[in-house]
Amino acid sequence: ELFIKLDDDALVDIDYVIGLIKKYQGYHKPVYISDHQRAGSRKYPDALNGVRYGNGKFYMFNRKLVQCLDLDIKYRGSRNEDSVFGGMVSNGCGENNVEYVQEDDRWIWHKEYTNKNKHIDLSFIKNH
Numbered sequence: 035e036l037f038i039k040l041d042d043d044a045l046v047d048i049d050y051v052i053g054l055i056k057k058y059q060g061y062h063k064p065v066y067i068s069d070h071q072r073a074g075s076r077k078y079p080d081a082l083n084g085v086r087y088g089n090g091k092f093y094m095f096n097r098k099l100v101q102c103l104d105l106d107i108k109y110r111g112s113r114n115e116d117s118v119f120g121g122m123v124s125n126g127c128g129e130n131n132v133e134y135v136q137e138d139d140r141w142i143w144h145k146e147y148t149n150k151n152k153h154i155d156l157s158f159i160k161n162h
Contacts, residue, residue: 035059037100039093043145046092050141054094058135064099064127067135068092086129087120091144092137102127 036055040046058065068088104126109118123132 035097036065037093037095037097039090041091041144044091045143047141050138051094054135058094058096058133061096061098061133064102064123064132065094065096065135066099066123066132067094067137069137069139070134085117085120085124086134087117087123088137090114090116092142093119094137099123099127099132102131 036058038046038051054067058067066088069091070086070088072084072086103122105122107118107122107125109121123129
């Protein structure tokens with residue numbers, strides 16, 4: 035009952051993912067695993083200012099988080115989807131009710147993968 039969102043130019047070590055699944059499967063509260071940061075929004079302070087959100091290369095979250103998301107978040111205009119998702123989490127679940135887990139970037143490669151004598155450019159477009 036865990037969901038993963040992954041950028042198309044990212045790669046995650048499968049053993050790392052399996053370890054997270056084993057640790058957080060059936061967890062007693064909403065779980066949100068990512069590279070968490072704080073958003074700032076002067077234009078939409080009620081919805082997005084100061085919310086904790088995950089840097090979008092990798093998220094992992096459980097069904098309990100999905101069930102408490104604020105699906106009616108009030109927001110307009112162009113805004114990073116990662117911070118909007120963070121606002122949905124914060125407004126709906128309550129920041130103090132969520133288990134925020136910082137991802138381990140040693141197991142997540144974004145744009146480039148270098149490991150075990152291999153080097154792969156994951157970007158489809160060279161200037162990406």
